[in-house]
Amino acid sequence: MTTTNKETVLTGPGPLIVEGKQADNERLKADSNFLRGTIVDDLKDQTTGGFTADNYHIIRTHGMYQQDDRDIRNERSKQKLEPLHNVMLRARMPGGIIKPEQWLAIDKFAQESTSYGSIRLTTRQTFQFHGVLKPNIKLMHQTLNSIGIDSIATAGDVNRNVLCTSNPIESELHQEAYEWAIKISEHLLPKTRAYAEIWLDGEKLEGPEGKETQEPILGSNYLPRKFKTTVVIPPQNDIDVHANDLNFIAIAKDGKLVGFNVLVGGGLAMTHGDKSTYPRKADDFGYVSLAHTLDVATAVVTTQRDWGNRVNRKNAKTKYTLDRVGVETFKAEVEKRAGITFETTRPYEFTERGDRIGWVEGFDGRHHLALFIENGRLLDSPGKPLKSGVAELAKIHKGDFRMTANQNLIVAGVATEDKAQIEKIAREYGLINDTVSKQRKDSMACVAFPTCPLAMAEAERYLPGFVTDVEGILAKHDMSDESIILRVTGCPNGCGRAMLAEIGLVGKGPGKYNMHLGGNLAGTRVPKMYKENLSEQDILDEMDMLVARWSTERNSHEAFGDFTIRTGIIAEVKNSKRDFHD
Template identity: 35%
Template sequence: MSDPEPKKTKVEVIKEASCGLRGSIADELADAATDHVADATTKLLKFHGTYQQDDRDLRTPRRKEGLGKAYSFMVRNRIPGGKITATQFLGELDIADELGNGTIRITTRQSIQLHGVVKANLWSTIHRINEIKLSTQSACGDVTRNVCCCPAPLRQNGLRDRLQEIADEIAVHVRPKTQAYHEIWIKDPQSGERQQVVGPPDEPEPDPIYGKAYLPRKFKIGLALSDDNCIDVYDNDLGLLGVTSGDELVGFNVLVGGGMGTTPSKKNCFPALAHRLTFVTPDQLLPIITAIILVQRDFGNRADRSQARMKYLIHNLGLAAFKAKVESYLSEAESICGVADGSLPRPLPAPNPVDVTRHDDHMGWHAQGDGKFFLGLPIENGRVKDDGPLRLKTALRKLFTDHVSNARLTAQQNILLCDLEEDQRDTIQQLLAEHGVVTVDQISNARRFAFACPALPTCGLAITESERVLPTVIGAVEAELSLLGLADEQFTIRMTGCPNGCARPYNADIGLVGRSADGKTGEGRYTLFIGGNLLGTRMNKVFKDQVPMSRIVDELRPVLVHFKQHRTAGESLGDYCNRVGVEALLQLDQET
């Protein structure tokens, strides 16, 4: 009697039957009679870099008019390490103006999202992104997402350039082998047709890393240096922390099992920081990455998507057992990578003692080390738009047209303008001032280190506001800090409109996570977390739940007062909260 078929989610069945992520995407795009696609197709489109959404602000008025949802698509780029040329950035602005909602958004994974793309414009949007030599393939979906890496073009010792090269190598290595993306989105120049050049094959192309069903859930990889954890390396499924000796990159500590998403109603769901697994040399990197992905592919939970991230596999197995499974897959991984069997040691060694010691957001003017400069420019919540006196989009268009050749996007949703000459500084500063664009020396630290997810009105998972209200929350926090003489303190405030954690709230000094909304006023209520750190190496803890947005600062005030009074020399807000503990801070609140 044969074993019963393992239980699978609906998404798993869709992936397996998709013939290499093709499904009926091409046919549904060609159907001009509808403004949206079927549910199964939305699952496959994620692998191609796009989510179907609707404007939730319009749901009620449209329902009253007897209309359906106002559908549109979010389109996300894959930009390893956040590297982008002036031509590409200008191209993104043009596409947003002509085919989207006129704005672009820098993401927390060094990429760009376009919003408000209607179905009739979806093919043209993704096609044009490829024409400017960018891509949306694997920017979403159950595969390896955009590979993150320190974006700073600091060239004094070549370490960061080497990290960027490795990030590019990894991105190529983990890209799915299916030709579906090219067939659907990149037209044949000879035929001039936008439809598939050839019909789908009978079977999908063999993919030694992903197989037919790809991964159980999304998979994130990031690279950092110990003295510059600007990408939150411990938040990734697979973090690679560079170990150096002088100016030489000698290898990486491999970190596994990070992930910010959770479902509060399920006790077995939780956010997590990665575990330190092993140390490898640069030439051993692709095989170890491959082996880890293969273990997640074959043992990750495909019956329950809320338990499908690799952090849960490691939690259930234990780190030692997970490491043993990785070791058992090394030969297969070495074969896939084309290296000699046994190139990685068995058993895998312990991690190097090196760990994260510093965070740098790279804002302001910096010498690159090659005679040129870069300018780190803060962009509130990553949204590039013109809004009243702030004409950020116009300013960046002028800069990239006349003064800047290339840039880097950061994991804090900011931008680094690169390869600038010293005699350009005054011109650039004047242009920014004329367009109302502030530089880092003109904003508070509270605003500098804060960011939010998009949330409403486009994200289908959002429970509360995030991007649209965080500036108001920060304004209230700024006022309180100023009264207390704490305006110079550096700490992170991160807000999300739901528990999925896109803005990495669970290791911030202060995390604000959307919990519910008042049925009458619509005011959001948030879970308030405290005790993380700027380094990104410590999880925070729940301080208070169901806090109305209007009371966030009221609830934080006693903590800030006691922080000022009882901190030790040089102690940060997150360190203080972690040392004192939530229970003691709640008691202080009652005594205030």
């Protein structure tokens, strides 16, 4: 290695570094003055509701995406108006735990200061505000800060919100794992004070030209691409480990956390028509003791920082780095940087994946109510005042809430004497619905239209009716007691985790989807494209045929995804680089 006055630069053999002209995102990060850009100037510009030039990208590292209402974009264009620019904010909530008083504050802001009035629970185990106009952006950050929440590094080329299994049963073990999720999140955060300076009127850092001089882990150009980390407690794979760059699988002894198995290189995003992109499972590097956890996290992130592809962003994720340099080469570098040798992987098994909807009792005698929130959207509508219902729960609940990576909400830590009151409120506001099918609970979608700028097709708004149709197909073939892990995304970027579903629909255009089959219940197998560019009716026709076969040809209790592979309907993806596009 050689060292410059800016950052460490690797000078190794060819395959470790991708040569060529760097992507423009590398320039804008280098020119951003450690993620400040000229955001302050844009905030003062009242001639536009949006952010300009590089700031459009830089605000992502502050947890925001610039969006507009695509339902009215054409009409505004006809009126010679710019799109109705606003931002979506994703909060940083490691492990997804939020206190009732915090919830009431975000509920109030959503109601009073966003265009949609809703709160959305996300697949990243946090909440999002949608439709925040420029005059309210600073107020939003200051409101969050006043209740101990921020949105630092929940988007952009950094380590994002750290997920943790929402296990309410093994309370002591979950508490330990949750504390590690927080430690990892804090350890890998950007060190720049840009967020505090811009949004919280923090004091500017003194130094050469008023700038920081280093980002010890992320580097002055930050990471080549987004980076996702989880802490997982088997047997639940409720956060989908294979969707993430770095995963710590909790290993317990006598109910106490003793260390982690480390999985590296998962990721689901791809690009239509580009066979150099593909979803990929994470590789198992082995076991480490608790004492080495942060060292390993640092080593994985810095190796990806130095070796990741900064020329082609479509191949910049950790999964592509592992496939390019070799898993053993990457692992050896992590061991060298961390000063450890991975031990043999400790035994574990994933037997559950979704959330346990309804009441469960923890080992400590406390009770936990998991509420099914379709698509994670909390909004009051006729007959379903869901958002108001959660607010009412927050007013009397003495425990905490846990947002799950499956877009649901757990009312956690309820005393026996308080159960009846909690359930009464939940039922009164439509948060408990005994008629919701298992299929609906096992289905999920990303936001897509009207807010996501990347959406090619509907997802969140399409899913409810689609699931109703699927329920009808299951009933037609006497399979109502069964369900299929079903996920819909409006584009191939992976937010709805369709590439770990038994049936994954990926938006291709308005009303058109690619259909993927062959994932499994445990979330440890990537599905493969079955048919391309299907209409909504085509999808239902295919599902009718497939479920008919499943009902008559399956082995005893055989899951749908396993059935499609055993019968040759779809080939198994064992190695994504080799098999996914084959």
